[in-house]
Amino acid sequence: MSNLSRASSRATTSRVSAGEHRRAHGHAEPAVGELGELTEEAKHDAPPFSLRPPGAKSEAPRAPHNARWSIHDRTHLQCSLVYRARNLQDRFRLFERFEWEVYFFVPDSFRLDSQTYRQDDIYADLKSYVRLAPREEPLRDLLGEPLARLRTSLRADGAEALDGLRLVSCLLRDALANAERHIVVELESSQREFARRRKGKGESSGVMPKPGTHWTLPRSLEMQVRRAMEVGPRVLEELIGTIAHELGERADVDDTTLTAADWVKAEISLMFEAFFGRVARKLKRAGAPRELVEALTGAALAAVRSREDCGLELELSGSLRPERVEHFEFQRHVLKRFTSSVLWLQTRIREPGRWIRHALYAIAASAAMAFAVGAALWNGVAPTESMTPWLFAAVIAYAVKDRLKAILQEAFSNVVARHFPDRRWDITDKTGKRIAIVDEHSGFVPFHDVQPEVLAARRRTRVHSIEEVARPETVLCHKKSFVLDNERLAELGPDFDGLAEIFRLDLHRWLAHTDDPKQTVVVADRETQSIRSYKAPRVYNIAVVYRLRYADETSAWHRLRVVVSRKGLQRVDSID
Template sequence: MLEKEDILDSKFSAHDRHRLEVKLDLEFQKDKKSLYNIEYYFFLPQSLNISQESYSKEQFYAGTQHYIRFKTPDISMEKLFMPANELSPFNKAMKVLDEISSGISGSFLEETAVDEMKLLGSIIRANLRDAVEYISKTSGHILQNQRAELLMREIRLTQEALSSLKEKIISCGASQKIKDTFFALDEYISLMIGEYLTDLIKCRQDKKCEFEEDLVKEMQTIVLAQRNYRKAMGYSSVLKNGGINDHFLYWRGLLKKFISSALYLNPQLSDLNLLTHTGPAIAAGLAMLFAIIVTIYAQSKYAINSAAFVIIIVLSYIFKDRIKDWLKIIFSKKMTAWLYDRKTNVTEPAHNSRIGYIKETFSYIPAGLLPEDIKKIRKSDNKKSIEEEAKTERVFKYKREIFLNFEKIEKYHKRRKTLIDILRFSIADFIKHADEEIVPYDYFDEKTNSVVEEKCSRLYHINLVIRYNTKERKTYYYERLRIIATKNGIYSLQEVK
């Protein structure tokens, strides 16, 4: 039965031309330790020539990227700078700087100040993004202007707060690391203010937003003021008009990664995986046992130097290798519930504490072994009976088992609790054998009374069914996505309800 209720909030997007990005929100559970089972079933057209020989699990893992991070804490701009808010990273950073100013020192204080300033930058950026997104999607002149005016006030409040933080850092004798972190924060927020206000100016320019003229002029003034401020400070995030800005995006990306590092956990791939080799080891042992039994039998019946003995031994070794390969395939299919290809330990970087793990498994699924519920969901949008016969597909499954110890997370973090699991799949290897994207097609045009040529796009439908549950909730939940691709990459994404 297809469940409509979700236990994981999912988001799908094309990260770029060749990579699909899947984001899953792992909410804080009442049970202190939670286990999430997530299975991705990929259905690929046979015409793409995907098989165990042409596409291995090593290629699949090489084409995936994995991140796990905290969701940005939901603190509004107003509450962020309220003096009484003990959860505000701005207030926490100011408190640490007061302690440093009073003569207290140590690496813990330094790391706390750095972490709080990074978190402050992440929260400010999230508030700017959400405000601009709300304004852009809101219809109505009055609502757009009201929210934009509020955003202007929030930006002024942010600028005043950063100015006071800067004065405190300079006057308190902070370490160079704290100063460097602040200047990175200062540059990043200046850049974000400029970028998001530029988006609103363009929204009005494209006649999608109806801002008052005075409001637009204020936006333009702030954008130019921030640009001049970055120039005066000697920051690198300044575009050269008419020049080649070969350093700009690199530095912008560096600032973003540095500030957002306060939200990211540290995944460490485990080198030791004895269970993975259990199946092949059992297969090799049973195959060897068969060869030894045949050898003992042959010795009891025939002389060692006889032709019959030699033939039996040669055949036994031939069958030994075949038996080993057959058993390896059988074990890989039957033991995937508790065997895995690789294991990643998830560590909380600030305290270097292990808070969970991720186990991954990849396997091809023959049509006869495909679970009935997955088969039903895959076929659910077939409009005609011929579709099922015409769409011959190869199926492989990628399974992720995510264990999280929320008790440890809660011990270290009062504001960062919800986790986001981010996966990026590359389809580049899927479309290596695809035909050219644009195909000419001749047809008779009654208007010109002649045969004309039209260009058609050759599209491939890669279907993805996601099945998941948790240890606490055994019922399966589902997502369905269609990746429409061409030889040049992702053409579009469609969520199938």
């Protein structure tokens, strides 16, 4: 960790303005017309690079936007959820309620059921992390109110300055991720359209254009990329220049704040480098114009140069040893964890029906004991000449009492399970104020008891109903009722409009009974008139049907396919 701090003295921080910082790095001042563009209001459906005042309302949860699935590692399936309040300024809406529901249709060959995979196992494999969700800001909008709030925080004490530095980094991360998603979605859409046209002409039907294939970049996509190249460097320069200028103007800045400033400037540079680099590689693979790819590459290289004075070894160039790459990734991860820590929340999980369950168990034990005592009194005192009848009655009474207690406990447990959630979360901020309450349910559901809408989504890819006989499935259900306190959330500041959750499902228990990853398949080849064999990968499909909605609204169910093998997760396919 020592490599993440500067060895030189902090007292020599340069006191330069944001404009001087740009000129020092070879960047020209933006023209008056360019600065004027920052005050123009964009259309409601504009891409994420134009100015749009931060509104009080958020869009309703939609699966492609607010529930994103991915593979975290070999055995962990990850889903990112965002619970956004519709209107934090509505005084008549004190709470926002969400419903999250997901059904896993698991092959019976996995041998998962309520006996082999108990509720404790489910929650041991299902881990959730909850944090604040920054308001979605278009990239250019970061030069408005977020930049002004950054200046204000840098002029305050150390704690507020640290929070301001980390928060602007988080806002930038989300803005860049949103911009990249817009570009990738339009790129993939245009590629599919290109492939469809080629297929209609009788050419190859491959989705990805091959290198060298004549493919005209759609005008809207090209405009998005060029707008990103125009706005991105300006945002990079303004953020880094503002941090250097505001801290350089102060003589009372402590070493911790200066170190944090270097870390944040380095991470801002890393994020822009990765953003431009990833977009450049995607466009290059898609056959985009060389000039556009080279311009993106130049923007990424400029981002690297912008962190030269941060005192951190965060540049990979030329041939490197694996240890150097590992160290780079370690440093990058530390920076991300440091800045994202400003969003972290505390979660306390409890069992809401615990004491009621214990009270009912006590009633069951009392009823069973009352029966045993009554049986003993009915039999009377054992005669002196023979103990056999008395002992026989006592044994029978104890056995019935024991079973009666177990039956009553099971019945009472089912009553508690029907009326109380499995777990209840209290989500609080760093001061201990509760922001949200979450009720969580999990368990197996008989296939015939699954909602018709869920089954309809599951059967979208069914060719014939007989497939359900050939491939029987076990259904595991997971639900959350999420209640967000709008008033408490609004007190945290204008940069937040909801909470974000990342949950990861560990599938290592699910894969314990799968076959070997490859099977030998023997076939008769009519073309060669011979017997041939192939190594065929053995994979399993887990169907996932899910939705995230406001409690007072309805929403469509969405479907995806998770492909796994004995080695772990292979891919996630959307069926929508």
